[in-house]
Amino acid sequence: MTDDKDSKDESPWKTLSTQPVYNNAWIKVEEHQVINPGGSNGIYGKVSFKNQAVGIIPVDKDGNTWLVGQFRYTLNQWSWEIPMGGSPNKEDKMKTAIRELEEETGLKAGEMTQLLHLHPSNSITDEQGYVYLATDLSEGVQQLEDTEKDIQVKKLAFDDAVKMVQNGEITDAISVAGILFLALNRNQYINLK
Missing domain, CATH: 2.20.25 (N-terminal domain of TfIIb)
Structure with missing residues (x-):
């Protein structure tokens, strides 16, 4: 014992x-x-x-979400993920979430709720990650950075994103944790069946 x-x-x-x-x-x-x-x-x-990872799960009133896909240099492969970006350590994480959601997807959130704080790979790094739920969505302006010019945005049912995690199509740790957390706690955060 x-x-x-x-x-x-x-x-x-x-x-x-x-x-x-x-x-x-x-x-x-x-x-x-x-x-x-x-x-x-x-x-x-x-x-x-020197930054903290901030991921966002946008969910509309019909139960749809948005993923971003891009080629990840470190993996040498394509990756589907929740919208995400780096937050300077002294910047408010919600401010980063609002900015990154619009930059990557062209969506604005009327409401942001923090879902998770996690350590994606704590055996080798002190990196911290945060996941936010974005709701009350409206159209904004997508503004990709040079390193993001290959990004593709996919709108799909939230349950289909959960299936992508289950099928191994989404492997990014913060995306997996955020999607599964929301799936397990959906009644607390969103009204999806």
């Missing part, structure tokens, strides 16, 4: 030294010399993000 570690704030890891390895406008990479919880010396690589 193991102790409940949820309430413990003290780290079982000991950091001996930290060495910067790489730094740019978006990330910082460090190598840490550590003593791990088992008492052995080791190294730990850490990627720190």
Whole structure:
């Protein structure tokens, strides 16, 4: 039987030294010399993000949602995702959600509700993600950045987006978490059957 570690704030890891390895406008990479919880010396690589990921699930009164598809350079493949963008660490996340929704889809939200706060890959990075529900939608102006010029926008029933997650057609962690969270809690947030 193991102790409940949820309430413990003290780290079982000991950091001996930290060495910067790489730094740019978006990330910082460090190598840490550590003593791990088992008492052995080791190294730990850490990627720190300078922005936080903000995803948005727009849902209209008819139960439709919008996904954005784009070619992801790091994966070397096409990816369907919820609209998403980077929020500078000091920027209000809801402000980012409002901006990114219109930039990527051309939609404006009359109401934004935070659904989730998550750590998409906490074994290697301190990245934080947020997911918002956008409702009371109206037309805005799509304004893609240069890196987003290949984006395609797809309108579909929310339940079809859930099926895309179940079928492995959506693999982005923040998109998967957000869509499944909303599917499980839809009665609390939206009136979909």
